[in-house]
Amino acid sequence: MNIKSYLLDDFERCISLFIEVFNSEPWNDKWSREKAERYLNDYIHAPGFKGIVAEEEGTINGFIFGISKRWWSADEFFIHEMCVRSATQRTGIGTRMFNYLDQMLKEEAIENITLLTDRGVPAEAFYIKNGFKEIKRIVFLSKSIK
Numbered sequence: 001m002n003i004k005s006y007l008l009d010d011f012e013r014c015i016s017l018f019i020e021v022f023n024s025e026p027w028n029d030k031w032s033r034e035k036a037e038r039y040l041n042d043y044i045h046a047p048g049f050k051g052i053v054a055e056e057e058g059t060i061n062g063f064i065f066g067i068s069k070r071w072w073s074a075d076e077f078f079i080h081e082m083c084v085r086s087a088t089q090r091t092g093i094g095t096r097m098f099n100y101l102d103q104m105l106k107e108e109a110i111e112n113i114t115l116l117t118d119r120g121v122p123a124e125a126f127y128i129k130n131g132f133k134e135i136k137r138i139v140f141l142s143k144s145i146k
Contacts, residue, residue, distance in 0.1 A: 006051025
């Protein structure tokens, strides 16, 4: 498994993986190819974008997409999307991607990584296992404007 920085040539394979992962359990989303492409494209073209992919024999088995941003206490990297192919989960790919990301961000003097995830899904336990902690003082709110 080769962990590397994202390249534009990886985009189509990342879209396919994103749809495969998030349209399945436990998320059961309903991503169309067009919407997934537009969604991921928004991140790729945002200032501060960084991506990591896990590739083996031309197949992308995982990726992390996020944005570097300034913060008053230290610069941070906010993970917008991370996914690992269901068949290759629990094989160390996610942890290897985080190790690569950690090293890359340290070299850029970025001190924190932040993200949001659902409670009670396997991703929550994975992130905690990899050193993330819940910030008790933060409340994530949503409002429907239909």
